Each structure stands twice: as C-alpha cells, then as structure tokens.
Amino acid sequence: MRPVIMVDYGGKMPELQEHLCELLKRCQKESPSFEHLRVMVIEDMIYLIHVKGLAEYVSSSLSSEAELHFVDLEQDPPKMITLKEKSSVGMQLISVQKLFSLVFPPNGMTDEIRLPNRTDHTIEATSSNITISPQSTEVVDLSSCICDxxxxxxxxxxWLLGYPVVYLFDKEHIADAIYNLSTQSLRIFKILVTRNGPFSKGSMPEELMSFSVPYELSMEGSNEPWAEMFLAKMQSKWAKCDPTWRTLQMEVSECFPQAIAL
Known part of the structure; x- marks a missing residue:
C-alpha cells in the first residue's frame, strides 16, 4: 500500500545495504511477487521501494491528482501553504519530482532505471542519461537529487513516504524549523491496520504509517478536508489488498511541545 518505506538513517549504512540486498535476492528467488522491490539510498537515508508503485506515485504527484499541503516551518508560528503560493523550496521540490519521473518512468520501468545527469541547481535532467538495467543494480543511489x-x-x-502534509523549510533555516516546531503542540495521525489470517481475530492493530501536524493547523483532526481525502485514498488502496489486511483506520492523538529532531 506504500511505494516507499524508510528503513533507517545513519549508522552502519554499508552493512545495512548489504543485508537488505541479500534479503531481497533471497525473496526474489522464492517468489516473483518481490521482483519490483529495490533498495534506494539518498545521502544517509536508506529505503525499500516498489519500482512500479513509485513510478505511479511520482506520476500522480506531478499531475496534481492529490495536492500536497505544506507546513512552512520557516515562519513562527508555522503556516499551512500549498504550492500555488509559489514557495521557492516547493518549486525546487517539483524539480526533484520531475527527476524522479525520469528515473522511474510510468512505462517500461521494469526494463530500465534511468539515472539523469544533473545540469544545474534546478536539478532539471537532460536527454543524456545513464541507463542501468534493474537486473544489474541492487541499489538505486539518488544522493545527488537534492545536493544542489x-x-x-x-x-x-x-513527499516520498506519502504524507498528505509535508514540513517545508530550506537548508539555511534548519535551526529555525526545529525551534518553531518544538514550540508547537502536535496532532499525531496514525494509519493502523490489522492482518487477515488464521489468528487474526484477536490480532492487535499495527501502525502502517504516521505523521504529525501542528495542533493549531489541524483543529478538526480527522475531519480536516485533507485528512478525509487522505483516509479515503488509503481505504481505496486497502480494498485492493483485502486478502492481506482485515481493517484499516485512522487514529489521531495529541502531544505537548517537546524537543524535535528533523
């Protein structure tokens, strides 16, 4: 139900990469269900991705099928904005999304993974690309996608993890963003699922994903229009995975201001 899962960050990256790649190799030998899974690295972050699912997600992001909302953490207090307000960082995020669309094209993504050459600070890709067969690469390294x-x-x-609300700030305002968010009470939105299976009757809900939004910017909780749209989208995906997941629900809680790491 999610094309990208963040596995870990920092720590023993080479060892983690090796272990994940070895695990994927074994899984892919056992079942074709795992053929579209890859390991992706961006700087010191490591992810598990579904190549076809990510291609579809990137395409839908660029076609504005689901408009993202952003919390501008450079402002105190933070403010909810959309890309229509022409945030400079938001515009650069669109450039990154376009780069991803070249790496993971909607058609033929099982035949090749294309790694564009960077040409300038807007990260627009040119027609000269390095093409690598997915069968010959175990790790898709896109560390260069945001370095400029x-x-x-x-x-x-x-954006990658599919949150409907994304924290927005540039590299020159990281300290401001941390301070501005640390002074806010937050709402924590969780998507919980329970498994199907012979022992699922008494199974406990498992967290599929979670994200936070400043309390003052989400006063209606799960009744916020963007929250209702997001839940409907997740329920649509859940319906396609009916054999695996028995239930899906959104849970909303609150937490007081506390130190935040971004």
Missing part, C-alpha cells in the same frame, strides 16, 4: 537544491531530507521524506 534547498530541498531538505525531511521535506523529501514527507
């Missing part, structure tokens, strides 16, 4: 832009890893992760 002001897009931060937390902003990129918010």
């Amino acid at each position: 832009s002001q897009v931060t890893i937390p902003t990129l992760n918010g």
Whole structure:
C-alpha cells in the first residue's frame, strides 16, 4: 500500500545495504511477487521501494491528482501553504519530482532505471542519461537529487513516504524549523491496520504509517478536508489488498511541545 518505506538513517549504512540486498535476492528467488522491490539510498537515508508503485506515485504527484499541503516551518508560528503560493523550496521540490519521473518512468520501468545527469541547481535532467538495467543494480543511489537544491531530507521524506502534509523549510533555516516546531503542540495521525489470517481475530492493530501536524493547523483532526481525502485514498488502496489486511483506520492523538529532531 506504500511505494516507499524508510528503513533507517545513519549508522552502519554499508552493512545495512548489504543485508537488505541479500534479503531481497533471497525473496526474489522464492517468489516473483518481490521482483519490483529495490533498495534506494539518498545521502544517509536508506529505503525499500516498489519500482512500479513509485513510478505511479511520482506520476500522480506531478499531475496534481492529490495536492500536497505544506507546513512552512520557516515562519513562527508555522503556516499551512500549498504550492500555488509559489514557495521557492516547493518549486525546487517539483524539480526533484520531475527527476524522479525520469528515473522511474510510468512505462517500461521494469526494463530500465534511468539515472539523469544533473545540469544545474534546478536539478532539471537532460536527454543524456545513464541507463542501468534493474537486473544489474541492487541499489538505486539518488544522493545527488537534492545536493544542489534547498530541498531538505525531511521535506523529501514527507513527499516520498506519502504524507498528505509535508514540513517545508530550506537548508539555511534548519535551526529555525526545529525551534518553531518544538514550540508547537502536535496532532499525531496514525494509519493502523490489522492482518487477515488464521489468528487474526484477536490480532492487535499495527501502525502502517504516521505523521504529525501542528495542533493549531489541524483543529478538526480527522475531519480536516485533507485528512478525509487522505483516509479515503488509503481505504481505496486497502480494498485492493483485502486478502492481506482485515481493517484499516485512522487514529489521531495529541502531544505537548517537546524537543524535535528533523
């Protein structure tokens, strides 16, 4: 139900990469269901991705099928904005999304993975690309996708991991963003699922994903229009995975201001 899962960051990256790649090799030998899975690396972040699912997600992001909302953490207090307000970092995020669309094209993504050459700070790809067969590469390294832009890893992760609300700030305002968010009470939105199976009757809900939004910017909780749209989208995906997941629900809780790491 999610094309990208963040596995870990920092720590023993080479060892983690090796272990994940070895695990994928074994899984792919056992079942064709795992053929579209890859390991992706961006700087010191490591992800497990579904190549076809990510291609579809990137395409839908660029076609504005689901408009993202952003929390501008450079402002105190933070403010909810959309890309229509022409945030400079938001515009650069679109450039990154376009780069991803070249790496993971909607058609033929099982035949090749294309790694564009960077040409300038806007990260627009040219027609000269390095083409690598997915059968010959175990790790898709896109560390260069944000190195020349002001897009931060937390902003990129918010989009990649499918959050409906993404924290937005540039690399020159990281300290401001941390302070501005640390002074806010937050709402924590969780998507919980329970498994199907012979022992699923008494199984406990498992967290599929979670994200936070400043309390003052999400006063209606799960009744916020963007929250309702997001839940409907997740329920649509859940319906396609009916044999695996028995239930899906959104849970909303609150937490008081506390130190935040971004």
